[in-house]
Amino acid sequence: MNGNGLSAAYGRVAVLMGGQSAEREVSLKSGRAVLDALLTRGIEAEAVDVDDDVLVRLAAGSYERAYIILHGRGGEDGVIQGALQRIGMPYTGSGVLGSALAMDKYRTKAVWRGVGIPTPESVLIVDEGDLDMAAALGFPLMVKPICEGSSIGMNKVENRTQLHRAWEQARVYDYLVLAERWIVGEEYTTSILQGEALPMIRLETPHLFYDYEAKYSADTTSYHCPCGLDAAQESDLQALCLKAFDAVGASGWGRVDLMLDEQRQPWLIEVNTVPGMTDHSLVPMAARVAGIEFDELVERVLATSLGRDGDE
Numbered sequence: 001m002n003g004n005g006l007s008a009a010y011g012r013v014a015v016l017m018g019g020q021s022a023e024r025e026v027s028l029k030s031g032r033a034v035l036d037a038l039l040t041r042g043i044e045a046e047a048v049d050v051d052d053d054v055l056v057r058l059a060a061g062s063y064e065r066a067y068i069i070l071h072g073r074g075g076e077d078g079v080i081q082g083a084l085q086r087i088g089m090p091y092t093g094s095g096v097l098g099s100a101l102a103m104d105k106y107r108t109k110a111v112w113r114g115v116g117i118p119t120p121e122s123v124l125i126v127d128e129g130d131l132d133m134a135a136a137l138g139f140p141l142m143v144k145p146i147c148e149g150s151s152i153g154m155n156k157v158e159n160r161t162q163l164h165r166a167w168e169q170a171r172v173y174d175y176l177v178l179a180e181r182w183i184v185g186e187e188y189t190t191s192i193l194q195g196e197a198l199p200m201i202r203l204e205t206p207h208l209f210y211d212y213e214a215k216y217s218a219d220t221t222s223y224h225c226p227c228g229l230d231a232a233q234e235s236d237l238q239a240l241c242l243k244a245f246d247a248v249g250a251s252g253w254g255r256v257d258l259m260l261d262e263q264r265q266p267w268l269i270e271v272n273t274v275p276g277m278t279d280h281s282l283v284p285m286a287a288r289v290a291g292i293e294f295d296e297l298v299e300r301v302l303a304t305s306l307g308r309d310g311d312e
């Protein structure tokens with residue numbers, strides 16, 4: 001199909017971006033890149049910065065579908081997905097259940113454990129009384145709010161005092177906090193597009209972990225794609241990531257973060273149902289190695305909204 005044909009098939013697209021989460025700025029960046037790519041492909045699209053009036057604005061704008069490029073709470077967690085479903089507007093990516101579950105790192109891990117997917121042992125910290133149980137896992141630990149992204153509110157801790165401080169910092173973002181066994185090893189991410197895994201990326205940073213700065217501003221982060229694993233191990237891990245994505249009910253497109261410990265055993269960390277989409281982001285990087293240029297990737301993500309009948 002040529003650009004015009006596709007444009008007709010998609011109708012007017014609202015690119016939902018911004019929002020009110022801690023990741024607003026990242027979303028605006030991704031959103032603009034997506035909007036540009038759609039326009040380049042001849043698809044009629046407009047930016048919609050999401051606020052409390054978003055549904056009214058969507059109804060008034062006579063859009064046919066929504067391209068969700070919101071990160072974090074309100075946009076990646078099933079809330080906007082449910083609202084769009086209610087007004088019968090097809091949207092990209094995961095549905096309500098997959099979005100909500102993937103947003104919650106604690107419950108994602110519970111589901112994974114239930115189906116035998118390896119994920120680091122962890123303790124949920126609800127109040128101060130749970131800190132002893134977390135410390136009993138053994139240090140170092142990673143402390144994170146269960147529903148945040150972009151490494152916000154996260155800290156590596158080496159002892160009980162640091163654990164207490166990290167818990168206090170994490171609960172600014174979410175009253176539920178996860179203390180997770182620290183994995184020593186290599187970090188990877190697997191991008192998923194329309195039911196298939198793209199080439200894996202290995203991430204390397206001199207920081208303690210892949211923190212906010214390493215993600216968005218440091219020039220010391222390196223990305224290896226192809227990732228350097230042998231083909232058989234890469235395809236086993238891709239299959240594991242697809243299973244992990246599916247297990248939480250995620251669909252369409254997304255990314256699964258994982259680590260390989262020193263014994264080369266995989267540990268799955270989390271699922272992102274609306275990963276970054278600037279032309280420096282990870283999914284576009286993996287797609288490029290698979291021979292899919294940014295504009296095409298953007299359109300293939302849009303295609304995940306086709307066939308949504310609103311009662312999924």
Ligand SMILES: Nc1ncnc2c1ncn2[C@@H]1O[C@H](COP(=O)(O)OP(=O)(O)O)[C@@H](O)[C@H]1O
Nearest residue numbers: 142148149150151152180181182183209210270
């Ligand atoms: N259990 C762990 N052991 C070691 N490093 C971890 C662990 N969990 C997370 N990290 C590091 O922290 C980063 C962010 O963690 P992640 O759970 O993916 O949260 P976010 O949603 O913010 O990306 C990871 O990319 C990794 O570098």
Ligand SMILES: [Mg+2]
Nearest residue numbers: 150151257270
């Ligand atoms: Mg992550």
